Amino acid sequence: MTEETREVEEMTAEGEGEENDQERRIGELEATLAQLQQQMAEREQEVEGEVSALKQQLSVAAAKYRGLLLANAPEVPQELVRGETPEEVDVSFAAAREMVEKVRRQLEAQAQSERVPTGAPARTPPDFGALSPQEKIAYALAQQQG
Numbered sequence: 001m002t003e004e005t006r007e008v009e010e011m012t013a014e015g016e017g018e019e020n021d022q023e024r025r026i027g028e029l030e031a032t033l034a035q036l037q038q039q040m041a042e043r044e045q046e047v048e049g050e051v052s053a054l055k056q057q058l059s060v061a062a063a064k065y066r067g068l069l070l071a072n073a074p075e076v077p078q079e080l081v082r083g084e085t086p087e088e089v090d091v092s093f094a095a096a097r098e099m100v101e102k103v104r105r106q107l108e109a110q111a112q113s114e115r116v117p118t119g120a121p122a123r124t125p126p127d128f129g130a131l132s133p134q135e136k137i138a139y140a141l142a143q144q145q146g
Contacts, residue, residue, distance in 0.1 A: 066093075
């Protein structure tokens, strides 16, 4: 029996050794996981900072682009052109330019309809048919004197 007891003891010792190895391995993996999670959190903060900086740069670039567009098109009101990105500024500028053109066409059409021909009207002799005989005599005397 001693041989059987020895075998059982050896198997028990091996089982305990394997459990210890597994526990040690689990501990190592948990430590590695915690370290990786910390690195990931640090990297996320770095990325957030970079994204914030890039957004700021994009905003500055869009403002400069807006300024250039408005400098080359003084007829477009500044208040109508907005946007945080160059694409938004382009869309807003196109809409503003379209509105300016529409107003210009309407004003030109209105001015055309109210247009008075230039120059003096054609000279025509006065119509004496509607005047009374006294008015005709007064008119003739005024023409002779003046």
